[in-house]
Amino acid sequence: MFTLALGLLALRFLPALPSVGWLIAMLVLALMLLPFRTFALAFFLLGLSWACISAQWALNDRLQPALDGQTRWLEGRVIGLPQQTATGVRFDLADSRSRNARLPSRIRVSWHGGPAVRSGERWRLAVTLRRPSGLLNFHGFDHEAWLLAQRIGATGSVKDGERLTPARHAWRDTVRQRLLAVDAQGREAGLAALVLGDGSGLEAKDWQVLQDTGTVHLLVISGQHIGLLAGLIYGLVALLARYGCWPRAWPWLRWACGLAFAAALGYGVLAGFGVPVQRACVMVGLVLLWRLRFRHLGFWWPLLLALVAVLILEPLASLQAGFWLSFAAVAVLVLAFGGRLGPWSVWQAWTRPQWLIAIGLFPVLLVLGLPISVSAPLANLVAVPWISLVVLPLALLGSVLLGVPLAGEWLLWLAGGALDGLFRGLAWLAGHVPAWIPAEVPLVCWWVSLAGAVLLLLPKGVPFRVLGWPMLLLAVFPPREQVPHGRVDVLQLDVGQGQALILRTRHHTLLYDAGPRSGAMDLGARVVVPALKKLGVGALDMMLLSHADADHAGGAAAVARALPVKRVVGGETGGLPALLDTQPCSSGEQWTWDGVIFELWQWPDATAGNPKSCVLQVQANGERLLLTGDIDRAAERAFLDSPLALRTDWLQAPHHGSRSSSSWPFLQRLAPGSVLISRGRGNAFGHPHQQVMQRYKALGSRVYDSAEQGAVRLQLGAFAPPVVARGQRRFWREALP
Template identity: 65%
Template sequence: MLALALGLLALRFLPGLPSAGMLLLMAACALALLFSRGYPLGFFLLGLAWACCSAQWALDDRLGVALDGRTLWLEGQVVGLPEAADGVLRFQLQDARSRRAELPARMRLAWYGGPPVLAGERWRLAVNLKRPHGLVNPQRFDYEAWLLAQRIGATGTIKSGERLTPASGLGSWRDALRQRLLAVPAWGRQGGVAALVLGDGSGLTAEDWRLLQHTGTVHLMVISGQHIALLSGFLYGLVALLARLGVWPQRLPWLPCACALALGGALIYGLLAGFEVPVRRACVMVALVLLWRLRFRHLGAAWPLLAALLVVLLLEPLASLQPGFWLSFSAVAVLALAFAGRLGAWGWWRGLTRAQWTTAIGLLPMMLILGLPVSSSGPLANLLAVPWVGLVVVPLALFGTLLLPVPLLGEGLLWLAGGALQLLFALLGLIAGWLPAWLPSELPWWVWSLAALGAALLLLPAGVPLRLPGLALLLPALLVPAQGPEDGQADVWVLDVGQGLSVLVRTREHSLLYDAGPRFGDFDSGERIVLPSLRALNLRRLDLLLVSHADNDHAGGAAAVAAGMPVARVISGEPARLARSLAADACESGRSWQWDGVTFRLWQWPQAASGNPRSCVLQVEAEGERLLLTGDIDAAAEQALVQSGFPLASHWLLAPHHGSRSSSSQPFIDAVGPQHVLITRSRHNAFGHPHPQVLARYRAAGVAVHDTAYAGALHLRLGKWLAPRGLRSEARFWREK
């Protein structure tokens, strides 16, 4: 079983998938080894072959390259619960058909300003289709891996559409129930109630999710193994209590009935939640634990955990691509280790407190390697929130939903559930303000290994020697010193923020961020991309935030960055148009300074009359190697820059205005004489950036083009005279080159 599990898990770490011939050879070797009783290696190869085969099927179901960026009319059925936020409707379409092309089985679509869409409806839609593609940055969330794990073969933006058939099926019933829950007055917490009953988190605001993240309580507001286990445990305990009191029917053996009732409750709750992958995983774990309790208790607690891991991975090998998979099984393993083999019974309070601190320590190495926020207040917040949600909020929400047909009673219970949630969020707000979460840096493998060993030592039973030294082994991971480049050199990261710009320049002791990416609706790249990337690079403060100008694609994320870490000073080409909270100073054309042997120079066109030409231009020079960051200046501003006497010659040039046809004029390119040009933009952007004529000019001048849309975030060491490294070049079998 262990060998089979390791083979299935190995998929997550493969840089590429083996060919069909290699897969057949692997399967044949596995069968031969099994027949010759070479069980460990045979089962490992069998698990790896099945996982690779399943992953290849998912990759083969992606949108064809010829259809990438094209608009097609198609028909399909809405599955899952549509999510609406800030005027954008997002939902998944299944079994889509088009007369012009073969389409993936499942797609994720967005409709800006579209009409209401219900689960179970069939629609005819005009969709601009795209192959699965995500932004690749130092931060760890991988959107392409998430899409593949969901077996989503395409994304797209809807241009227009018409409803063909009304809603039907289970999805329609869940959507109607969601609308009913959202219509019940519940202290403004209807979205939270719907999240606990249906697993639909779209009713929670961005501020709610931020609060949950800071306090390490995100798991409480999504239907997870904890909620499934609580309901199953309640039903099991109810039958056990009735049997102990002597009121259970003697002709019915109480243990099989308790297990059957607990499993039935878990499956019904999972059905309410749409039976998505995390819920299926929780139901499998509950089923195997109940089977273990019924027939196999003598085998020990590790058996149901390993069996659940195998069942989940055999049914869906791509589950290992999701962080939730690793966290859920790690949490169960940590709790099993913490409570197994202890002598004597513990009171409920001691058991609850031990569960919280052991989980916090045990999951720390996993959080570090996954790059997830680590909540310092998590143990305290969970100590209060877990029993409150499990024993008060969830029962009230479920019973209220069940009794909705009874006038006033169901709505009254839901009103109480909303009030309980309101109290919880008020308390979490106080805790988060006191101890916010922190994003871990990317750790060397040896530091992470020490942290994992230290956590394992701390989880050993009391009285075992060497427990306290485990705390010392954790400290290097928590106190990693910032390491900048050598004197006279600069680390430059051109982040992949889509249709926008954000560039980090870091010397040995100082750091500067040039622009902070866009903000579109509820997606703030400053909060979602830039800040996590800065944290992953072990940056804890900024000496200067330079916002070239106030357009959204450059300044949209600036407020989130300034709110998320200390910023000593803000400079902008358009300070009056920025948020007041930034308190920006004006760009001082002609100003220059040095940090750790690296020279910085500013320039701005004083005659500029609008936003783009007013961009504050920055040149960075390290050991004679120069980088020119140009914002969105146009051809007129370029001409003024050429004539200004500014030392323009640079080896690296950020293409003005993302490669727009209105910029990158030939005289400007000749004056700069770059060897490399950096282009930041999103694939298939509506502006046509970069323009083919601009690319032709750069290539005719012998300039190497580096595009974040294809390379991901770009890293270069100014002063070393080396080629840049694109993060998309790191081999991942799910990542498109």
């Protein structure tokens, strides 16, 4: 079982899937080893083979490259729970058909300003189809892997559509609509998340509170509630049997185990049957089965069997962070409660698990690149029993009794009030102790911290257990890699249709543009701030905003709220957030940081907008980088008369490669060896324009496009090739063009 699990988990770390020939060879070798009782290697190969076959099926189900970017009419059935967003609706389609084209079995679409959509309906839609993709940054969230784990073969945006048939058998959606319609003191969406595992109705501020306090699992990951519900049903039957209230003709133990498992399975189906729920149902089923047979069951065997069962059913589950956190949390509790002599007091049983989980999950959160909640142990001390013993029973009972006049609504009103009170307390705590995003930790330091966490989880009296603390803290205060004197570490982030570059010398950091913001989607908060903290940046010496357009300065407010900024300079001072004390770009200003020369330029005749972009030239050890913002041809002509119009090694393509920029005289004078383009894949502006790309090709410039290669990192002054995020091979990522 253990080697089978290792084989299934090995899929997560493969840079590429094996060919058909290698798969056949692995299967044949595994079957040949079985008669010789070489079970370890045989089951490892069987697990790896099945995982690779399943992953290849998912990759083969992706949208055909020829259809990428096309708008086609298709018919499909809405599955899952449609998500209402601030601008429209997002939902998944299955059984999709289109004339003369094979479509993936599952497509996720968004409809800007679209009508209400119900699960089970069949629609005819005009959809602009896209192959699965997403922003790709170093140590950032991998949206492409997440889409593959959900077996979503294409995404798209709906242009028009008509409903063909009404909803059928959409009972989960019906329950959600009824939950959202009741008066739950403003927490209707929270109850829907708790009962159905559907968090789409929660606001961004609610998610931030849950993340800062480490309580996301209470509303979305319902695994612990599965066990709680099964335990309550089992205990109720046992109590009735003990006092003679249970029919003697019905064996109470069999009924208790059967009803408990039925309740767990029913709630699992209600909650969407995700990975944590699958794990909980398998473990509950095993415990009840062994209890029915009067056998003592250890903790590790059900956990291992649950792990194998989940991965056999869905090998791609290992691509999701929730999978690792779910099983790691249970493993920590097993290790913490096992091997102890004597019982714990009530106080110890209540408080210790929270601190032990915080210690045990610290290395897991670190390697997954997730924020770490410092206040989680304290928050969960109150939140776990409050949700489990008060909110959840009221919410489930109220949902069941919605058909009874007043009873269901009254119970849900109470549940909503209890949940609202909890959120208010969590919001207060999150305001004082937000989540911590740790800096990047070297692999050796991470392994040492993992060993330290395991030591601390062992019982008292284990030799050298106290050494776990310094070993764990090595990941909190890891050795920092210093930028050499006279060089600049340059990181162009992948922020879609926008721009953000981080420039670090040995002791200084400059942010050039802060990424876009559109409605609730603030990539300054979602991408730029985490990237700065992952680099160990505690403060910015300068934030230089080329101009005030939302795709360049939209994320500036989020950056300023998250980090101290000593100086803000803008090509335009109007149109920027009021909290920024912005100084105007001073053309000709020059300064030196750690042996690196920085100089600004701005077209004096520009009035506003793109031509007024503040241009930055950086020279490190004779290698030049020119950051141009969104200047147009007129500004480029004026730039040619400036002292900065020199041969350039690295050029940030003006205006994302627009046809209105990158004029031929400008490029001839600069003769860039390499060009950085920051833009969104499939953007509506057609960036970069084909004529501009032909000019770069004629000059022999190497082009690094964020839409194709993700984030780009280089060390200016080293005259070395850059590192691109897509260069880190993963089997679910398409090869570099």
